[in-house]
Amino acid sequence: MGAAPGVGKTYKMLGEAQRRRERGTDIVVGYVETHGREHTAAMLDGLEVVPRKIIDYRGASFTEMDLDAVLARRPEVAIVDELAHSNVPGSRNAKRWEDIDALLTAGIDVISAVNIQHLESINDVVEKITGVPQQETVPDRVVRAADQIELVDMTPEALRRRMAHGNVYAADKIDAALGNYFRVGNLSALRELALLWLADRVDAGLQQYRSQHDIDSTWEARERVVVALTGGPEGETLIRRAARIAARSSGGDLLAVHITRSDGLTGANPTALAQQRALVESLGGTYHQVVGEDIPDALLSFARAENATQLVLGGSRRSRLTALFTGPGIGSSAIRESGDIDVHIVTHSEMGRGRLPRMHGSLSRRRLIYGFTLAVVLPPLFAFLFSIGDDRLNLTSNVLAFLFAVVVVALVGGLWPALLTAIAGTLVLNWFFTPPKRSFTITEPNNALALGIFVLIAALVSSVVDRAARRTRQAARSAAESETLATLAGSVLRGETALPALLERVREAFGMTSACLMERIDTDELTETWRPLASAGTPTCRRPEDGDAEIPGRDDLVLVLQGRSLAADERRLVGAFAAHAAALVDKARLSEAAAEAKPLAEADKLRTALLRAVGHDLRSPLASAKASVTSLRSSDVDWTDEERDELLETADESLDRLTRLVDNLLDLSRLQAGVLPVFTRPMALDEIMPGALAELGERAADITVDIPHTLPLADADPALLERVLANLLANAVRYSPAGKPPLLTGSSLGDVVEIRVIDRGPGIPRDERDRMFAPFQRLGDTDNTTGVGLGLALARGLAEAMHGSLQPEDTPGGGLTMVVSLPVATLKASDAPVPGSRERSEGRG
Secondary structure: EEEEOEEEEHHHHHHHHHHHHHOOOOEEEEEOOOOOOHHHHHHOOOEEEEOEEEEEOOOEEEEOOOOOHHHHHHHOEEEEEEOOOOOOOEEEEEHHHHHHHHHOOOOEEEOOOOOHHHEHHHHHHHHHHHHHHHOOOEEEHHHOOOOOHHHHHOHHEEEHHHHOOOOOOOOOHHHHHHHHOOOOHHHHHHHHHHHHHHHOOOOOOHHHHHHHHHOOOOOOOOEEEEEEEOOOOHHHHHHHHHHHHHOOOOOOOEEEEEEEEOOOOOOHHHHHHHHHHHHHHHOOOEEEEEEEOHHHHHHHHHHHHHHOOOOEEEOOOOOOHHHHOOOOOHHHHHHHHOOOOOEEEEEOOOOOOOOOOOOOOOOOOHHHHHHHHHHHHHHHHHHHHHHHHHOOOHHHHHHHHHHHHHHHHHHHOHHHHHHHHHHHHHHHHHHHHHOOOOOOOOOHHHHHHHHHHHHHHHHHHHHHHHHHHHHHHHHHHHHHHHHHHHHHHHHHHHOOHHHHHHHHHHHHOOOOOOOEEEEEEEEOOOOEEEEEEEEEEEEOOOOOOHHEEEEEEOOOEEEEOOOOOOOOOHHHHHHHHHHHHHHHHHHHHHHHHHHHHHHHHHHHHHHHHHHHHHHHHHHHHHHHHHHHHHHHHHOOOOOOHHHHHHHEEEEHHHHHHHHHHHHHHHHHHHHHHHOOOOOOOOEEEHHHHHHHHOOOOOOOHHHHEEEOOOOOOEOOHHHHHHHHHHHHHHHHHHHOOOOOOEEEEEEEOOEEEEEEOOOOOOOHHHHHOHHHOOOOEEEEOOOOOOOOOHHHHHHHHHHHHHEEEEEEEOOOOOEEEEEEEEEEEOOOHHHHHOOOOOOOOOOOO
């Protein structure tokens, strides 16, 4: 692989072939292009070269690798140059790399060469850098499938010196090459692309090797920084700190990861995560989401799988009291288990601000009130009831009864009322039912143990009931969120991109009266100006303050809802809609920008193609005319009359060619702009034949004309139709073989008159027929020395301007037939032909 032509790929490849031949390897040269370079050609000495196959295409001969001959020879190794080369039509395969696939399938190893600009994945990048589109590309997978890839590297300065010494191109092309494609900036960029592409391939190979050999330890071949995100407000701080760490390590990778529980019950803010993901990607990093129950273990497993060298975590948001009861945090566990991965704990403004769980936990306030009420009522009630039957119940029965009361309170009010019931029940049991009674003293150890177990069981049961209630509510909430998000995802998959439709979904899902997406358009130190982008329902908000809830989609976009306040859980869910709405706004604006840029891009593409295509056609007639006129003005030569006439004729013909080219270009531009004047009238086809044939000059003698006199009049512009036929006849003459002149004939079918230009040339495959009508190209050509390729494009445009058409057909027996269809003229009284005459009146259509 090379970064640019001329770095020595073919030379290096042939050097490898010579080394293998000396070691006794059966190796042949299937195809090598030396480009006339003396040192490269010398490397072929002693190597067996399979003769190339000659292919005739459109009257010219081309040479390609003889794939069948190489397969029949069956060497161990074949040298096949120019991996991205497109074969001439008529070859066994369309692309050279497909030939190589056939060799590999047959068990023949192949050594080939390719430049970085020919890879499909970076073809567009190369065009932006160099300004030169690459017509020949090869899929990346083909190159990545190679057993070995060797980069033939050369500094831009060294390559330019090679070119200046004439070791790459001929002398007449050196200055143009150095001033255009082979500028130092271009070569430096291409070299960096080649090095980065190969580095990625090497990194993929390293990961595969580590996976195959079960290597879990970190190999610090390249710095990889993993930052853990929770969706909390500290995320941006962590991302920017991790990005700085990666940047300091000269090209280190930044990877952000968010751990999600397998049950989907997570408290992460989707809006914040979406914003943090966008920040990571804007800094050149990648975002990942991993499912795991044990967060420290999941983080370290991900880091080891990615061969990460550093892990960035935020300081815990838990308060000291919470940490005292809940044990070591994620950071401590990650540090303890990290091994050879460096762990950075980054401080931030949210550290230590966590709160204790709310007293009512996951239950409603009403159930909490009911629970405390029962906690106050049940212990005295049970004490009164059991005191009545004091002689019939023992302590065990009393403890079980109070345990039943704790379970009931836990089911109703959750953890804290149940704990209060357990404590109250313990005191009541100790005072009323544990000897000595009416005292908190316990004389028997068994009674103390029973009361202790009662308190422990009551606490455990209360905790389990509270956790079950919390999980139930979380599961219900998650199910509702999942259903809502599934509806949102379904609208995305169905292609629903209208903002009003999305806002209507939000309004309906959350029972709001209106939903409005607003954008901040102007901000100063004192005021903010907002404008609504889309809305659903009534009334429409004018400012974010007008709504009952504001959900930010990003810094300058906010989703405003009217109808009621949103709970915290609902705000998280609405945040996903707000983020999606912001994405829709960006998508719509990008689409508008792309639509506005498309005409400019098309115009630039047309301009580039025009300048590239007409260069020769403009220079050639100008040079001929200039040379003729300069010769006539020369006083050093005494020209004879014949020589003078010949020079004048040359100048006249050259200027005529130049005039025709300019006329074609102007007419094509008028066609594309829709301003070409067209004056149709009823006319006979034999009116325009002399003019069309006259434009071909001496070549017109080779054309057979068969236009029946019985054809109806056609409604056409004589001047435009003459140019259409002249262009089609010129193409037919160019591609017709010797002894088989083209045929010009006419016929009618219904209300259509058809003119056929028939040749017996090589024809054009059906899948390429649309391309042949594109301006500034010729199918199968590799240069622009035979014209700009305007003929067919202009011919079709002129035919359609006359309300007709131009379509290609296969010629029976081989060749191409171009069919011009024109509408039959509808004659008025003044348009009727004069009896006994073939001349038509000059009536206007």
